[in-house]
Amino acid sequence: MASCVVAIASFGCGGGSGSDPDGPGKPGTGGSGGGDTGGGTGGGGGPCKPKTCESEGAECGWIADGCGAILICGQCADGQTCGFAAQNRCGACQPKSCEDLALDGHRACGQQLDGCNKPIDCGSCGEGQICGDGKRNLCIEAKDGGDLGVECKTRDQACAQAGIECGAASDGCGNLIECGSCTAPATCGGTGVHGKCGSVPACEPKTCAQLGYDCGMAVDNCGTVIDCGPMACGAGKICGGGGANRCGEGGGGHHGEACPGGDLTTVTGTVYTPAGANGDPVYGALVYIPSSLGDIPAFPTAATCDRCDTQVPPRAVAHAVTGPDGKFVLTDVPSGTQPLVIQIGRWRRKVDIDIQGCQENRLTAEQTRLAKRHHEANNYDNIPMIAVSTGDVDALECVIRKMGVDDREFTNPNGTGRIHFYKGKRKAGAQISSSTPGEAQLVASVNTLMGYDAVLLACQGGETTRDAADVARLVDYTNAGGRVFATHFSRDWLRYEQPFSSSANWTGINNGFTTATGRIDTSFQKGRDFAEWLRLVGAGTNAGGNTEISITEARQSISTVASAQRWIWLPNNSDHVQHMTFNTPMALPPAQQCGRVVFSDFHVANGSFNGQTFPRECGSGGLTAQEKVLLFMLLDLASCIQSEDPRCRPACRGPATRWASSAARPVTAAAGC
Known part of the structure; x- marks a missing residue:
């Protein structure tokens, strides 16, 4: 089962390598750096080593990774329930019929639980019988006009006997008793345990200092992008050169050549729907140059948690998110033939572009459209299922x-x-x-x-x-x-x-x-x-x-x-x-x-x-x-998931950023406020 991280600490510029000229392979492994995940200490402490769903044996529900992030460990297959067998483990629950619930010749009656926490109605009893003996919802012979002196379970008794605090339990007289509801954001079974209230704990936002960052854009552990000083690095240093979101002299990946007069090598264009120039501009598309083809991630073959704070490959040379007019600018990029990736959600296209140094390189609509076909020109081109x-x-x-x-x-x-x-x-x-x-x-x-x-x-x-x-x-x-x-x-x-x-x-x-x-x-x-x-x-x-x-x-x-x-x-x-x-x-x-x-x-x-x-x-x-x-x-x-914050358009600017229009927003981290 696929797992997904729903709170990520940052996008740093790490090391690592990897390539696959024939199609998507495994992404390159990121280099080390303080604060690489939520619990990192920065500098000499080394990165936090997060737990995974696999290391904890969690098949479903959520777990904390120990580094400040929450992992969603997937869903159970149809017919299985998370927490049925054990916490965060799927169990095959076989629902029982009314016939299965009969006991010692007594037919089941009234409202029952089918053994999988779903109510079923087993109907009323025959003439001369009543439903329930105070223990089970079974048909028994009436006595003295139907008065057996049977005491039905109280709510507290029924719920205590079932060992649950939410959901339904039988009162022993043909009825189901609701054992309580959960206060939002908790849900019944929300921690992966049947009949227990629980929820993912509220995250605690972290500052740049707590994360050990001194430059670039980061995520505060609660899905909010924070500015750790995009222009804070001194002469001769780059953000990421000293590790994830740390200033340093190297390790930051490709950069454009030195140009006379302080000019920069840029790539500009407009992302269009697959119809190209006959189509419409695409808002919110991610455009980037990967450091290698191996850094273009393969898409999972199932629906997964695709949040905006996990979309950009950590070692992308340059990237931007398009505005309403579909325009983008990539600044300070390397010259020569480079791969360009255009993506919105799982719509993706990869093209090779020739970049001339120390000038603006304007791309055509044919170069910057989305793919018309799955694997149109290469195995990176993708159309969602x-x-x-x-x-x-x-x-x-x-x-x-x-x-x-x-x-x-x-x-x-x-x-x-x-x-x-x-x-x-x-x-x-x-x-x-x-x-x-x-x-x-x-x-x-x-x-x-x-x-x-x-x-x-x-x-x-x-x-x-x-x-x-x-x-x-x-x-x-x-x-x-x-x-x-x-x-x-x-x-x-x-x-x-x-x-x-x-x-x-x-x-x-x-x-x-x-x-x-x-x-x-x-x-x-x-x-x-x-x-x-x-x-x-x-x-x-x-x-x-x-x-x-x-x-x-x-x-x-x-x-x-x-x-x-x-x-x-x-x-x-x-x-x-x-x-x-x-x-x-x-x-x-x-x-x-x-x-x-x-x-x-x-x-x-x-x-x-x-x-x-x-x-x-x-x-x-x-x-x-x-x-x-x-x-x-x-x-x-x-597109990737983010909250619709009413306050702002993200101010995610990188050093020496230039805009082709007011709507183009080059970013150095996830798009989100």
């Missing part, structure tokens, strides 16, 4: 096609493509062929879901009853780092079951508005960047200082958000929310969240697509303004 549950009245898959992804990437799950089709349960949309499976195959197993980086749930024209176990598997998937995008009536995955239902105040209203004006929520930085991006691509207009969009067939599913982040709302129609997001696990603080859920209360395009064969439902032409809104959201869905 995406499952699409198609809907009769929505065609989410068409946004991916129109952004420039090759049609050969759209296949059935047993095909070689990266975009897999499943037919929706209530009324499906398009299909690849008559053998396209139903969505039941997708949600029947956590293992199947975990094979996808994202799951798209298109509107099917109405709600359908969702099995609670299917919803629970979707929750487990997102808690482990999976991403979910649902539109309109696919709210039935979010509206009825905790914890997703607590994300918003759901109205239950089915009708909507033929056309409506949506306003962008700019109370947080990414919302402000989204508004700017919409205006740049011609999908948004400036109305009295507000960015607004025109929405066809807007709906009224949500009145207000609760724990979610609002992005778009209807100022002229009771302020109904049109687009929201929330990160998961919902009970954990932002620095420890791994997955994301997106809900849009409007469609890509209206129509009836049931039974159509892809790509007929997509029509011809480019993205409409409404589709561009969802394009931004699909790429943001794939």
Whole structure:
């Protein structure tokens, strides 16, 4: 099982090497340096040696690594429970039926626990019988009109006998008693022990001094980027030359050549969707030059915890994150032929570029677009694995096609493509062929879901009853780092079951508005960047200082958000929310969240697509303004996880940084406040 670190101390510049010209290999091993992980002491103390999930024998749940970080050790396979056999160990629980719970000829009755902490109803007893003898929920013969003088267990007795402080226990008379709930952020079983409350402990932020750093940008152990003095190193020294985030004369990797007049060698460009110059700029893309091909990490084959504070290879020569206009600047880079990596989430492309020293090197749109195909030119080029549950009245898959992804990437799950089709349960949309499976195959197993980086749930024209176990598997998937995008009536995955239902105040209203004006929520930085991006691509207009969009067939599913982040709302129609997001696990603080859920209360395009064969439902032409809104959201869905801090745009500047535009933000650590 894959594990992920959800609180990292820093991005330092270490040593190490490694290369693989044919494709991704193991990343190079970083060099030593004080404070390399949260518990490092800096200088002579050496780095803290963190525990791993493997060293502690932890298969699931979370553990502390002993160096100030929290490790999420994965999810149990479908049918297993974390903590069932032992703490942080998966156990195969075999649920019992009512027949299994019978004893000595007495039939089970009333509310029972199936042995896997799930209630089952075993019904009432026959004539002349009562349910329960005060010990077990069994049918026994009535006496004197049914009065046996049986005393049912009290709550304290039932819970004490079961040895639990939360969850349910039997009262011995046919009923289940709730033994208590947990106070957030604790959850029942949250520490990996059944029936016990627990949660990941709150992290303690550390200062640069506590981390042993004297330069560069770092992470304070709670997911917040801190500035340890990006220009603090003296003449002849570089940040990272003395170890991770330490000033020194060497060990910092490649640097540009000395240029007359103090000029620098720079690389500039604009990241585009796979359509290149005919596409749209990509916001929030990471662009970097690795120190070697071996430093380009291989992507896991399952959903994992991809946080922004773990994205940049520690020994990248130079890196930047694009702004709303997609522009970037890489400063003080080496000349000659160099590999360039462009990435947002698990969308990635690697190209080789020729860099002329002591000048600006402007790249073309063809050089800086995302990949059209998986392994398009090399094994580093990547398209995420995406499952699409198609809907009769929505065609989410068409946004991916129109952004420039090759049609050969759209296949059935047993095909070689990266975009897999499943037919929706209530009324499906398009299909690849008559053998396209139903969505039941997708949600029947956590293992199947975990094979996808994202799951798209298109509107099917109405709600359908969702099995609670299917919803629970979707929750487990997102808690482990999976991403979910649902539109309109696919709210039935979010509206009825905790914890997703607590994300918003759901109205239950089915009708909507033929056309409506949506306003962008700019109370947080990414919302402000989204508004700017919409205006740049011609999908948004400036109305009295507000960015607004025109929405066809807007709906009224949500009145207000609760724990979610609002992005778009209807100022002229009771302020109904049109687009929201929330990160998961919902009970954990932002620095420890791994997955994301997106809900849009409007469609890509209206129509009836049931039974159509892809790509007929997509029509011809480019993205409409409404589709561009969802394009931004699909790429943001794939991006690394960080809290949507309302306060600031990250000030992550490196020494001698230059901008090609106000929106380009070269960084020396993770993008985040």
